[in-house]
Structure formats: C-alpha cells, structure tokens
Amino acid sequence: DYSLIIQCGACMVNKKTVQTRIMMAKDANIPITNYGIVLAYISGILDRAFKK
Numbered sequence: 001d002y003s004l005i006i007q008c009g010a011c012m013v014n015k016k017t018v019q020t021r022i023m024m025a026k027d028a029n030i031p032i033t034n035y036g037i038v039l040a041y042i043s044g045i046l047d048r049a050f051k052k
Contacts, residue, residue: 005032 005025010018025032040046 002030005030006038007032007034009034009036 005021007018007021022032037046040049
C-alpha cells in the first residue's frame with residue numbers, strides 16, 4: 001500500500017502516460033505529485049512559490 005505517489009517530471013514519457021498514471025492514482029484514492037513539488041516542500045520554498 002502507498003500513501004503518496006511521487007512521479008518524475010515526465011520528460012521521458014508522453015502526456016498519455018502521465019494522464020494514465022494520474023487516473024490510476026485517482027482511482028486508488030492515492031495522492032500524486034511530482035518530484036519538483038516534493039523538493040520545493042522539503043526545502044521550505046513551496047509556500048513562497050504560490051504567493052503572489
């Protein structure tokens with residue numbers, strides 16, 4: 001079982017592959033994000049990135 005899926009930035013896969021992964025995560029009720037968002041969160045800059 002997984003509590004979170006962390007996906008790569010998807011530079012080596014096509015849009016359909018990413019969409020399929022997102023739908024599979026959604027169907028399984030598992031949150032999904034990408035590696036860049038996780039790195040921003042861990043380094044403490046995620047909140048700042050969303051401020052206007």
